[in-house]
Amino acid sequence: MKKRRKRLLLFVMVCAAMVIGYSFLKTGDSETLPAKQAAGNGAVESGGEVSGNAGSEPDGDATAEGNAAIGDSDTNAGTATSPTDKPSQDAGAGEGGQTEDGMAVIAKPEEMAVLVNKQHKLPEEYNPSDLVYPDVRFIFSEKADKRKMRQEAATALEKMFGAAESDNILLAGVSAYRSHSTQKTLFDRYVKRDGLEKARTYSAFPGTSEHETGLAIDVSGSDGKCAAADCFADTKEALWLEQHAHDYGFIIRYPEGKEEITGYQYEPWHLRYVGKDLAAEIAESGETLEEYFDAVPVTK
Numbered sequence: 001m002k003k004r005r006k007r008l009l010l011f012v013m014v015c016a017a018m019v020i021g022y023s024f025l026k027t028g029d030s031e032t033l034p035a036k037q038a039a040g041n042g043a044v045e046s047g048g049e050v051s052g053n054a055g056s057e058p059d060g061d062a063t064a065e066g067n068a069a070i071g072d073s074d075t076n077a078g079t080a081t082s083p084t085d086k087p088s089q090d091a092g093a094g095e096g097g098q099t100e101d102g103m104a105v106i107a108k109p110e111e112m113a114v115l116v117n118k119q120h121k122l123p124e125e126y127n128p129s130d131l132v133y134p135d136v137r138f139i140f141s142e143k144a145d146k147r148k149m150r151q152e153a154a155t156a157l158e159k160m161f162g163a164a165e166s167d168n169i170l171l172a173g174v175s176a177y178r179s180h181s182t183q184k185t186l187f188d189r190y191v192k193r194d195g196l197e198k199a200r201t202y203s204a205f206p207g208t209s210e211h212e213t214g215l216a217i218d219v220s221g222s223d224g225k226c227a228a229a230d231c232f233a234d235t236k237e238a239l240w241l242e243q244h245a246h247d248y249g250f251i252i253r254y255p256e257g258k259e260e261i262t263g264y265q266y267e268p269w270h271l272r273y274v275g276k277d278l279a280a281e282i283a284e285s286g287e288t289l290e291e292y293f294d295a296v297p298v299t300k
């Protein structure tokens with residue numbers, strides 16, 4: 001009899017334990033969903049991780065980086081732009097806003113189509129990192145900094161000088177890159193000689209010279225006559241450049257009749273590399289870089 005009671009008691013205890021265990025398991029199931037089921041509640045699985053942002057719309061400014069000032073789509077590594085897509089020139093953003101005298105500090109001075117002028121200044125510490133010596137003739141023999149250009153512009157210059165020579169036009173470089181300190185020395189000298197107002201019609205305030213970008217060069221004929229002088233406009237070299245410079249990504253930066261827009265006198269010798277696509281557009285439209293970027297009101 002006692003044995004039957006003990007067996008009955010053991011049976012009851014086992015049943016009770018099973019009931020309690022089952023209740024515990026049900027509670028755990030209700031609080032923890034398997035990963036795939038959880039993903040169905042407003043999330044997706046990606047690479048083993050759950051992301052609640054899947055399916056959301058892109059930011060709207062997905063091409064913001066491509067809309068900054070850019071060079072030609074054939075040669076500017078990492079940036080592709082259709083010739084019909086005009087890049088914007090947000091020269092005052094990012095780097096430092098404005099200077100005390102109201103000039104915008106350029107956000108991306110390394111861009112091939114960067115706008116540098118009397119309103120848009122290079123950062124004080126900017127130095128091009130890819131300066132090289134182009135293999136072309138200059139009117140001087142020393143291996144000075146003013147021979148240097150940025151790699152892409154230097155390569156284009158070599159091609160242009162070669163093409164000109166094939167047409168019996170012998171070009172020579174006069175002055176290319178200038179450091180910030182060199183530009184300051186030159187500008188101060190011109191101000192002392194001619195006064196500030198006159199100096200600013202042909203020389204740039206330090207930080208606003210295209211020569212500091214490594215993308216600009218003054219050229220002449222190989223004999224050096226009319227180098228950086230008004231008489232260069234009447235030479236066969238100037239005529240050839242006017243007709244062909246854009247084929248190699250260069251523009252005549254300060255064209256005749258645009259002095260009120262560019263702020264500088266006509267300089268047929270001053271070439272600026274912007275890339276083939278942009279150079280072709282500007283050559284066709286007859287615009288200045290300021291007009292192309294809608295950077296200043298155009299006075300007609």
